[in-house]
Amino acid sequence: MTTETTASETPETPETASAPAPAASGLIGLPAPLGRALATGGGILAVVSTFMSWTWTSAFPGDLTVYGYPGGLQVLVLIGGTLTTLFGLASYGVRGLGALTPGSADSALKMAALGTFGTAWYTVIAISDELGGVVNLDPGGFVVAIATLAAVIGALALPFERPEPDPVDPDDTGWELFRHNSRQKMNTFRAAFAAKAPEPARPLPSWAEVLVIVAAMAVGLVVFSYGIGTSYDELFIGFLITAGFGFAAISKAGIVARVSAITTKHRNITMTGAFLAAAAFPFTQSNDQYATIGVYILIFATVALGLNIVVGLAGLLDLGYVAFLGVGAYTAALVSGSPSSPLHVQWPFWASALLGAVVAMIFGVVIGAPTLRLRGDYLAIVTLGFGEIFRITVLNLDGTSGPDVTNGSNGISSIPNLNILGFDFGAEHQILGSTIGRFANYLLLMLIITLIVVIVFRRSSDSRIGRAWVAIREDETAALAMGINGFRVKLIAFALGACLAGLSGSVQAHVTYTVTPEQYQFAYVVPPNSAFLLAAVVLGGMGTISGPLVGASLLYLIPAKLQFLGDYQLFAFGVTLILLMRFRPEGLIPNRRRQLEFHEEAEAPAVLTKAGA
Known part of the structure; x- marks a missing residue:
């Protein structure tokens, strides 16, 4: 009979008796x-x-x-x-x-x-x-x-x-080394998954989970309102430090993962709560000053969410996406009754918004059809060229270099305020005892547009075509081998993203009163522009709904609040982005798959070590 000796039955020698187990220590040698x-x-x-x-x-x-x-x-x-x-x-x-x-x-x-x-x-x-x-x-x-x-x-x-690596046998052959490395990577991946996943907990009753969602939305509203309403520069910098490390702390504690699991379980309640929390923001402000920033953040965030379909789901690097926003804005401006428009027509908002979305989608198909057969850097260069072609084209349609359509560098100005069913968006209104100004009116309208974009994104990502986008993003060659029509799938993503950008552009034209070619450059001083839109998607979290919304909010709010730095504003902003990408490369609110890809060497908890012992 063969006998096995367990670790607890191993005879104790003087060497093992006197050698204490190595204790893990921190950066400072204190107990x-x-x-x-x-x-x-x-x-x-x-x-x-x-x-x-x-x-x-x-x-x-x-x-x-x-x-x-x-x-x-x-x-x-x-x-x-x-x-x-x-x-x-x-x-x-x-x-x-x-x-x-x-x-x-x-x-x-x-x-x-x-x-x-x-x-x-x-x-x-x-x-x-x-x-x-x-x-x-x-x-x-x-x-x-x-x-x-x-x-x-x-x-x-x-x-x-950290988990201890498996020892390597120096006599292993190349194939054995390959198997050892593969096994080690799998162990590290499992350790990372265990480190990121929260411990199982007792399920909460449904009413308690709804209360958790309500509390999360309330906290989000308070944090956003406090950050956007900081009245002096020192307070905003302190807010950034506290909010950044505070979010990291609750994330490490597992609270973010736990709340995310609850919100995923109750998606409809979460969307409704987020919409109501955002709609309550204008009522927390005493004037229209911060509602101005809020409506521009929503425009920026909505366009970033549309870009997330192209970049985050389909994996297409589009550097000229802001041009589709310009197409929608110019289309709506031409038919909205502006005195500088050569068409001299005034369509209702629903018609101008629908036209802006359709024209942008057509441009997406026209541009995407000959270019989406390219991949990677080549596609990025072509889309960057399209963005510049759009800007130069509207600049030359001034009646001198070309037909008089867009008034060239002067743009289309004096775009009238919207009037929907007798509700004048340019006037102040008394709602629930609070005075709602012009920008607050447009903020509520942009909330409806954002809700439409979120629903389209969610339905698309969960559909068959959404799974095909993810397959193309992960490995296009393998997706083609499995029978996916890569060109058609990518063209649908390109057209849908362009349509959503055009819809947001139709509102932007009325908010800004004027549309000019300079607003739609690759790297404009004030977002949205192609560079900031792409940064918002990557920073917030590619392939998620809330990621681009959070990323766009930060990318618009931080430069607006750092103006006191003067010439060093972009430097400080760039350093902040570098630090975020260094310590959070998967984004602030990442997709689970990307989170594990970026953290294959994540720390494993002590529980994992004890379980393996």
Whole structure:
């Protein structure tokens, strides 16, 4: 009889008895319990410090001189300190906080501590720089600086645990090495999947899941309203730091994955809640100032979602997509009663919007038919050329270089405001006791357009043709071998994306009053343009619905808020994009497949190591 010796039955030798098991360590050589205590205690002190005075004078914006009432940047540190404290207590296994961290409590604690440290120290440095030295700090400023420094030191002391690679036999042949590497990649892939997937949890009742969706939409509305309404530059930079690290913290904790699973289960409720939350935004504003930014963000986001069909689903790199937006805008402007239009007609909005979408779709078919047989860089170059051809063409249709259709560089101006069923979009209206201005009216209209685009995207991606797009994107040669008509499938994607862009362009023409060729360049100063649209899709998350919407919002909001940097604005913006692509290459709200492709060497949790032992 053959006997097997398990690990627990192995005889203990003096060498194995005296050699302790290697302990995982963090970036700083402190014991993990001490690091966890430092991080949690630092978070608590950071919260306490926000109720103290940070500076003696109200010259620094936000009035940080009041005891017992946080203001300005103190509110952001209060949020970060609260998250740090909660994740710290959850890492201790405090009863009742387990649901807060279905993922990794230690990883969430690190991100929260780093965000709190960044916001606090930015505020302390800004006070010292603007007011003339650290002498302008009150006790609260010193307390928050020391507390957040201790918290980040403690967080960095928490261990990083990775799966150990399989040993390589030096006598293996080439085929055996290939099999070993393949097996190792599969193990790493499984570890990455286990690291990203939240732990199984007790299913919530349906009413509780609906409440989770409502809470998520409410939080999203509050964060967006706060970010867009920041009244001074220092507050917006602090908001970016807190929001960025806060999102990373709740993502590491597994909350984002858990909420995403619930919203996926209740898609219709989620879409309805998102629409209502966005519709409530104008009612949270006291004037039309921030509704202006909101309507332009929606136009930008809707066009980016249309581009996501072409780039995210079908995998076609289109660098001239903004031209389809211009086609829709010019078409609607020509038939909307503008005095500078040579047609001198005024169609109702539904007719002009439908015409803009159809004409843009026709242009998509005409341009796509001879070019979509190309692939990769060649297709990108051709689409970039089409974008420039469109701009030069409308520039030359001025009555001198060509027929008088678009008024050349002057464009089509004085486009009248919409009037739908007696509702004048250019006038103020009283709705539910709130005054809704011009841009708020157009924001509500763009919400309806966005909802239409989202429904089209969702239905298309879930259909047979959507699966064919994904197959073409993953491997066109294999898709063709399986019988998919690659040219027809890509042409449908190109035409549908162009149609959605033309629909958004018909609204943009009325919002901006004027359409000119300079608005539709590849890299225009103000988005939307082809470069920013593509960046919005990649940054937000290719192939998803919410990804381009979030990416477009950030890409429009950040440059608008960084104007105080002057000549360094684009530099700071570029550095921000590089950092995001370095640490989040799959996008802010990624597709699951792409997330695992970009993180094959992700950290595996300690549970995985114990399970494998």
